[in-house]
Amino acid sequence: MPSAASLHRGDHPVFLLLPPMSPPLDSTRFEQIRASGDLPSPKGIALAVIRLTRQQDVSTAELARVIGADPAFVGRLIKAANGLVAFSRRPVASVHEALMVLGLPAVRTMVLGFSLLSHYRRGACQAFDYNRFWSASLARALAAQVFAERTRAAPADELFSVGLLGSVGELALATLYPADYASVLDAASQPRAAPLLELEQAQFAMDHRELTGAMLEDWGLPRIFIDAVAQAHDPEATHLAEGSRARRMLQVLVAARCVAEICVSGDDTARNALAAALFTEGARLGIERECIAADCERIAALWTEWGSMLQLEQPGAPSFADLAAAGPVAAIAAKAPAASQARKRNPVQLPATPLPADGAAGEPAARAQRALIVDDEPRTRAGLRAVLEQAHYEVHEAGDGRVGMELALELQPQIMILDWNLPELDGPDLVRSLRQTRIGQAIYMILLTHSDDDEHLVAAFEAGADDFIAKPLRPRVLAARLRAGQRVVRLQQEVEREHEEIRHFASQLAVTNRRLHEAALTDALTGFPNRRYAIDRIQQEWSAAQRWGRPMSCMIIDLDNFKQINDTYGHDVGDEVLRSAADALRGALRGQDVVCRTGGDEFLAICPETDLVHALRCAERLRCALDSLSLQAGDARVAISASIGVAMREHWMPDVDALMKQADLGAYLAKQKGRNRVATVQKTGESAGGVAAAD
């Protein structure tokens, strides 16, 4: 990232209100850890974005400008936004649009996640597999997003970020205590070892689950997400109400953890055991087996795409269709040894997999379907419940219209049976209100009444009901009407699935286009934007500086004697020198500057809002960073240095070419004066033709 700015400590208070089941991490202790400076923290552009989003009046344009300074962030944000836009929208193509689609909170957390991923993909803890950690985090993020879309348990973009950061405490322990954490991980991998959380507690008096909670809290994530992350470690112990939104969010995270472990596990037996847990969790969420398999295939495809974009090494994604086809019997046969292995790596208490009573493979589709009865008479509710349970529905009840409305929106049942006369909100009004919502439009609604005259019948259909049954209830007639309703629901789901496939296809297409576009603007060796990008970008900055009368500078950075390095040590060493130089430039530049590779050994830095004096200072910092680099080639040490020409936009310059020409002349002057120096041919205020640096 272009800047190595340090984290401001104590920017905002830390509240460590962990849920009751999670032992609280003492806030003084957390402050001490934070003050050590070793805790994984956002850097560079991410830090600037997080600071900006804390301001009340930050404009999208300003945020887009800051994010736009880093093409890697731009690509990732646009990809994330395109993964979320509805099929009917044209693909998102700019940071500005991505900000509109995702919203500030989601952008903030995503940028934070990507920043950590960029800066902590390697580390000193020998036993900690950084690549596996990020691969799993990415799979969890994508799975949480896809399952959130399907269940509407929470906004999909927010769950993406929660998934990505949901185990950040593990990374923190590896970063804070590399040697000790390596011993803990080694101990956890031994046969009959204690659970990882216990070993962590014994060694550090805290575990990664607590640390994750404290860090998410510190970064300002909403409480409800932090609780869900903490409870996802042991979902069986949760006290969250069945069917509540918080409970479904927790279940989404548990299912996402299963998918992530399946993705990164290279072992078929472990995968089968995890798949059993996944399908059970899916059934609890009301997602049919085939839908989970289809969703997971989509997640795996996204995971592979994102993984290659983020340069993660990933094992081949498994076939979830095959795992679904293997069925629970195969999974259970494989479960005992594999699940304990999986738990050793990741201490999630995977839910037990019940064997179906008849031993048949797969959940009956109807069991995952939800039905909601809204009637104020308990006897009628009991009668309806009996018929619905016979048809394998998961049945929920409400005694008045208002509660019925709330439950319908929360549970999103496939079928709803409601009485005509209800306290608070009567049946036809409830139907009418629900039909105005997207969720309500998908529910098959049957109205009950004491009278079957034409008047009632017409009124029921006009309100938007799908069917109409006169009381007293006759169970056989009700069961027959339910079967007809099920056919309609199934057809609707089929259409929805097809829409989803089309949406998926469209978003994949948008992503592919975006990647092609990105690849065309990126230099593969250094990861910097290339000459094509540089030409457009410097023109944009030139126009902005001209419009607002703001200063602007640029630098041409040309490595010294690079041909000789190639000739002496070979091209591979030359390439390594270019990569190291690029890393050094990245680390030494400020957040608002953009650096591009414009030629073989030539880079262009564009510095908006910068006058000549400051640009010369910045160039000197870059020169020092390069000068202090050296590379080992066999027994020899390869010295690296650069000559840097600096120029500032002046009023007499007709266009951006004139500015570049001045910078070029500066670089030429620096070479002439003996290389490894900064020079300008413009007046610096005190002197003309100043050569501003040293040997």
Ligand SMILES: Nc1nc2c(ncn2[C@@H]2O[C@H](COP(=O)(O)OP(=O)(O)OP(=O)(O)O)[C@@H](O)[C@H]2O)c(=O)[nH]1
């Ligand atoms: N290893 C490697 N070399 C490259 C690449 N692109 C260009 N080059 C080489 O970079 C060298 C640039 O050499 P010159 O332009 O003569 O510059 P120099 O040797 O640095 O000399 P001064 O600029 O005068 O200090 C040429 O030999 C190119 O072949 C690349 O991607 N990798």
